[in-house]
Structures are given as structure tokens and as C-alpha cells.
Amino acid sequence: xxxxxxxxDGFDNPAIWALVRAVQPLGEVTVVAPAGNQSGVGTxxxxxxxxxxxxxxxxxxxVKCYAVSGTPADSVVLGLEHVLLGGADIxxxxxxPGFNTxxxxxxxxxxxxxxxxxxxxxxxxxxxxxxEDNFEDPIVKKVIETIVVEALKPETQHAGLFNVNxxxxxxxxxxxxxxxxxxxxEFVSHINAHSDGGYEIVSGLALIINGEELQHGTDVETxxxxxxxISSLEGPSLAHQPHxxxxxxxxxxxxxxxx
Numbered sequence: 625x626x627x628x629x630x631x632x633d634g635f636d637n638p639a640i641w642a643l644v645r646a647v648q649p650l651g652e653v654t655v656v657a658p659a660g661n662q663s664g665v666g667t668x669x670x671x672x673x674x675x676x677x678x679x680x681x682x683x684x685x686x687v688k689c690y691a692v693s694g695t696p697a698d699s700v701v702l703g704l705e706h707v708l709l710g711g712a713d714i715x716x717x718x719x720x721p722g723f724n725t726x727x728x729x730x731x732x733x734x735x736x737x738x739x740x741x742x743x744x745x746x747x748x749x750x751x752x753x754x755x756e757d758n759f760e761d762p763i764v765k766k767v768i769e770t771i772v773v774e775a776l777k778p779e780t781q782h783a784g785l786f787n788v789n790x791x792x793x794x795x796x797x798x799x800x801x802x803x804x805x806x807x808x809x810e811f812v813s814h815i816n817a818h819s820d821g822g823y824e825i826v827s828g829l830a831l832i833i834n835g836e837e838l839q840h841g842t843d844v845e846t847x848x849x850x851x852x853x854i855s856s857l858e859g860p861s862l863a864h865q866p867h868x869x870x871x872x873x874x875x876x877x878x879x880x881x882x883x
Contacts, residue, residue: 625651625776628703628712628741632662632696632720632733639719641683642759643751646768647716648684650776654712655682656703658733659691664827667736669701670694677702696737704744714776715741715748719768721755723789725843725853726809729862731827735787742785742859747775753790763798763881764790767852770877780870785862787855791847801878803871804853805864807842852878 627647631640635657644653656677675698680691690707692699696717704711720734729735738748751768753759771788774780787806791798813827838845846853854875856868865871 625714626708626710626712627651627653627772628700628708628715629653629655630657630696630699630703630715630717630737632658632665632717632737634658634660634662635680635689635691637721639721639759642765643716643719643768644684644687645760646765647772648687649769650772651713653684653687654703654708655687655689656692656699656707657689658696658699659693662695662733664731665695665697665733665736666731667697667739668695669740670698675702677706696733697740700737700740700744704741704746712746714772715746716751716772717748718751719759720750720752722752723754723847724750724752724787725789725847726807727811729787729806729855729857738785738787739859739862742783745783747780747784749775749786749788751788751790754792754794757790757792757794761793766881767801767878770881771854771874774870774873774877777870777873781868783859784868784870785857785859786871786874787843787857789843789847789853791850791852793850796850798852798882799850800882801852801854801875802841802846803864803866803875804843804846804855805841805866806855806862807839807844854878
């Protein structure tokens, strides 16, 4: 199996190497990731610009690493069509330090890489977790491995796209895994004026909460119960597919690991 690993925080971020170590037992792993931080760029491609791709230091024996002077989506395109000339069996993106829930799936570079892969007909999984937690945690490592195993199976839908958010576990153990739809939300932004006469857009998310409770079965609500939230997304619309058989296999496999 050929596995392409990428992220939006840059090839030298420790979390991407935790992801590499989690999936390395499953096949031949190659890292193709941005040279620097590209958070919040979504699925953006760098057009009408010459992109540079250079071999970069690897932190895992047997894994080649390449740094791209562009976005996560650029990294996927160059990885699939230039580095891995025969393509890849799956693209795995992350681990993002911080959750990618709700409408963040539209602006996240971590998800943008996975969406780009799915759009090119390649299976893809994105992984995110609390930035304060241990990316090298053995349970997290095994959960990621088992989810990717299920994604790689022949019965997984063509260009299957999955978003996995792992709850905060530093004080409370992970309670299990569930399928979860992206929570309804609004985009929120404001503008900061800079001394150079320019303006900086600062964006965030505000959840729409019915009454005072989160909607049951959404990714944010699932994480609030300390459960892993797994979304199976339909490529063109990013609509959650709750009845996807691969999703159920992923949930069952993760729950077996967690115990």
C-alpha cells in the first residue's frame, strides 16, 4: 500500500510525524507537506505561480519527506502526480493540533488536503485532536491505524472522505467513538487595521445552539462526551453520510481499541 501523508502546519510539525508513525505499519509512507504553516487555506491551489518541491529531513527511518512552497492541496497534487507517479492508495492528513469540526471543514487546510485527494479519486482521512494532548499516545496511535485500515479495504467507497476528531483525553479517558455530522454553525469574522494601512481578517466559528444544548450526534456534541467523532463526508457537498458501511466499521474498530 502507498500512503501519502500531509498536513497544513508544515512538514516539520511534530504532529505529522506522530501520524507517520501510526500508519507506517500499513505500507510505504511518503510525506509531502507544506514548507511552512498553511492553516486556514482550505482547498486552495496556488495557480499561475511556480511551486518549489524539495526533499526535506525525515524524522522516521524509511520515510521520504518533501517540502512544498504552497498549500496542503498543492502538496496533494504534487505528491500524487509528481512524487508518487503511480498515485497513492490513500492520503492521510494531520494530525492537526486543534479540532476541525462544524464549518471548519470548509476552511481547514487539513481537511482541504483530504478533500483535494477525494476529488482526485483517492481515499482520504483527516485527523485532528486537542493541541494540548499527546500526539504519540499509544491508544491514539492504534485508533488512527485501525481507522486507516478500514479506509484501505476494497469495499470502502471510491474516493471515500473521512474526518476524525479525537477528544481531549489528558484528564478523562476517551469514552469511545461515534459517527457524527458537522455541527450547524455560522462563520464569524472581524477586521483588524494594521499600521501599514492594510487590514487583517480574523475568522472564527460561532455554534448555533438550539436552546442551551448542543445538537445530539454532531461532531462538537460527540466530542463534549469525550468520544471520537468520525464523519463520512460526500465529496462534492461535504454532507455527512451516516449509513456509510465503512463508517460503521471504523467506529467498531476504534471502540475495540479503546475497550
